[in-house]
Amino acid sequence: MIVAGLDMGVQNVKVVLLRGGEVISRNLVPSGFNLREAAEQALKEAAENAKISIKEIDHVTATGMGVDLAPRADSTISMISADALAAVHLHPATRTVIDIGAEESRVISCDEKGVVLDFTINERCAAGAGAFLEAMARALEVDLKDMGYLSLEAQGTVSISATCVIFGESDVVSLIHKQTPKQEIARAIYDALAERIMSMIHRIGLKPDVMLVGGVAKDIGFATTLRRKIGLDVIIPEYPEFAGAFGAALYAVNKARREKHNGQ
Amino acid sequence: MERPFTLLIKPGERNIMGNRVDNINYWRWREYRLTLPNKNWKKARVITAGIDVGSVSSKAVIMVDGEIYAVAIKRTGSSSPDSAKKVLEWALEGTGMNIEDIDYIVGTGYGRVNIPMAHTTLTEIACHAKGANYIWGPAVRTILDVGGQDIKAIRCDEKGKVLSFLMNDKCAAGTGRGMEVLADLLKVPIEEMGALSLKIDEEPEPVSCTCVAFARTEAISLLRQGWSKEKVLAAYMRAMALRMCNLLERVGCEKELVITGGQSRNIGIVSRVAEIIGIKPLPTPDWEKDGRDPMAAGAIGAAIFAKVLYEKSQKA
Numbered sequence: 001m002i003v004a005g006l007d008m009g010v011q012n013v014k015v016v017l018l019r020g021g022e023v024i025s026r027n028l029v030p031s032g033f034n035l036r037e038a039a040e041q042a043l044k045e046a047a048e049n050a051k052i053s054i055k056e057i058d059h060v061t062a063t064g065m066g067v068d069l070a071p072r073a074d075s076t077i078s079m080i081s082a083d084a085l086a087a088v089h090l091h092p093a094t095r096t097v098i099d100i101g102a103e104e105s106r107v108i109s110c111d112e113k114g115v116v117l118d119f120t121i122n123e124r125c126a127a128g129a130g131a132f133l134e135a136m137a138r139a140l141e142v143d144l145k146d147m148g149y150l151s152l153e154a155q156g157t158v159s160i161s162a163t164c165v166i167f168g169e170s171d172v173v174s175l176i177h178k179q180t181p182k183q184e185i186a187r188a189i190y191d192a193l194a195e196r197i198m199s200m201i202h203r204i205g206l207k208p209d210v211m212l213v214g215g216v217a218k219d220i221g222f223a224t225t226l227r228r229k230i231g232l233d234v235i236i237p238e239y240p241e242f243a244g245a246f247g248a249a250l251y252a253v254n255k256a257r258r259e260k261h262n263g264q
Numbered sequence: 265m266e267r268p269f270t271l272l273i274k275p276g277e278r279n280i281m282g283n284r285v286d287n288i289n290y291w292r293w294r295e296y297r298l299t300l301p302n303k304n305w306k307k308a309r310v311i312t313a314g315i316d317v318g319s320v321s322s323k324a325v326i327m328v329d330g331e332i333y334a335v336a337i338k339r340t341g342s343s344s345p346d347s348a349k350k351v352l353e354w355a356l357e358g359t360g361m362n363i364e365d366i367d368y369i370v371g372t373g374y375g376r377v378n379i380p381m382a383h384t385t386l387t388e389i390a391c392h393a394k395g396a397n398y399i400w401g402p403a404v405r406t407i408l409d410v411g412g413q414d415i416k417a418i419r420c421d422e423k424g425k426v427l428s429f430l431m432n433d434k435c436a437a438g439t440g441r442g443m444e445v446l447a448d449l450l451k452v453p454i455e456e457m458g459a460l461s462l463k464i465d466e467e468p469e470p471v472s473c474t475c476v477a478f479a480r481t482e483a484i485s486l487l488r489q490g491w492s493k494e495k496v497l498a499a500y501m502r503a504m505a506l507r508m509c510n511l512l513e514r515v516g517c518e519k520e521l522v523i524t525g526g527q528s529r530n531i532g533i534v535s536r537v538a539e540i541i542g543i544k545p546l547p548t549p550d551w552e553k554d555g556r557d558p559m560a561a562g563a564i565g566a567a568i569f570a571k572v573l574y575e576k577s578q579k580a
Contacts, residue, residue, distance in 0.1 A: 034488070124473040126477030164437075165475075177342055
């Protein structure tokens with residue numbers, strides 16, 4: 001049995017293909033202007049990479065902000081549930097999942113089965129999501145890929161506004177003008193985002209183990225800052241940006257099994 | 265150096281459609297300077313200046329005996345002191361006047377702490393109220409100031425004294441910066457966006473989110489659904505106007521209402537605010553002739569305060 005998890009993100013479409021519960025393919029395609037086309041391409045390429053025909057996929061579960069535009073969705077799942085399923089599957093002791101995407105962040109509390117107990121979302125505000133880091137990296141005129149390492153070299157600390165990307169940008173520009181070292185500004189940027197996430201964590205309550213997923217999890221600067229603020233280890237899976245798609249695929253396995261069972 | 269606005273696509277970068285961006289800066293609004301003729305500053309009793317360094321634009325107004333003599337508006341650079349100096353020098357250009365001829369300078373705006381030539385600084389709230397009182401007269405009671413990243417609703421008395429105010433201190437949603445992002449995305453010159461947003465058969469529902477950082481993705485998701493540029497602009501401006509009217513209602517909007525700041529130029533915003541709040545703002549004066557530019561209201565107010573403060577200092 002082959003199933004797919006399809007995560008229709010704002011910035012990237014992610015696909016995970018499972019055969020017998022094992023990942024056989026992962027694929028990421030920029031969402032671009034036409035989200036449906038991007039998703040079709042993502043599925044097609046994922047199938048090609050796994051050397052299967054797209055018709056062999058028994059069940060597709062879609063999730064993400066653009067779920068309505070999924071080219072194929074035999075079922076859908078919320079990002080919250082998908083994250084929790086993926087996190088507990090990857091690391092069974094996970095009780096808190098932090099997912100930081102391009103435009104949305106979520107903190108989820110779950111049980112040992114990956115069932116969601118409570119959650120909080122930062123939406124409609126870029127200051128609490130990956131978009132913040134992207135905008136600040138541009139203001140600092142450094143590559144986002146380098147900003148994390150840069151922040152680790154900071155000798156001192158400064159602070160910037162974390163309430164709004166636009167205000168944060170003004171702060172960064174004036175710090176640059178004051179000739180504050182870029183390393184310190186970079187650290188301030190991660191501190192600001194991590195503070196926002198910490199206030200979400202406080203709302204839900206922190207239960208170890210903690211897992212960080214979503215594209216921002218790959219950023220060493222953010223992961224380091226979050227670990228420092230939480231004071232606990234934060235587990236980051238190997239492919240954090242695929243957590244939603246992986247969770248959706250796990251859900252698809254169950255769905256497909258049940259359908260098969262009902263069909264017989 | 266111009267302030268680099270991070271949310272705009274830089275020339276040469278690829279946009280969402282995968283095309284390289286051309287060199288036309290659709291977001292770029294017109295900088296200008298003007299001197300009012302028939303005024304001889306050499307015979308003046310008192311010459312004052314107001315400098316308003318905003319997040320996006322810097323304004324300088326020179327007053328001769330309490331009347332506008334010269335106005336200049338420029339984009340704010342990455343340094344407040346440089347921006348203040350440049351805009352003041354531009355206002356002085358061709359007048360024969362030097363900075364030393366100015367008796368008193370008041371600085372205001374977002375960058376006011378960093379204006380070295382200012383004798384004193386005042387908040388932009390006080391300056392906008394004073395400036396609006398000068399531009400439109402004593403009937404003004406409510407001022408809506410919408411700038412690059414600020415929205416302020418100010419109540420004042422017949423002398424232009426502030427009674428109360430509210431502003432967006434936590435979030436830049438609904439401010440002028442969003443218009444820059446949309447001009448860039450939709451390839452519409454920023455000064456034509458307001459009129460374009462009114463070319464619709466029916467006013468659409470407002471967008472649900474006016475976060476400036478999300479303006480691009482918000483607009484793209486509407487374009488994906490087949491919306492026209494006009495309709496996207498209308499939905500976005502309606503949401504902006506709703507945020508402004510929310511502040512106005514909370515501060516208590518009373519006649520006469522006026523709109524200052526960069527967005528006073530945006531007919532798409534002005535007409536929607538009028539419709540939602542149910543009060544028609546006083547029309548913008550012919551500022552190209554008399555210098556009474558609502559975008560420079562803060563600098564005008566600062567120059568008036570400068571005169572008052574100078575005269576006080578002379579008596580003492």
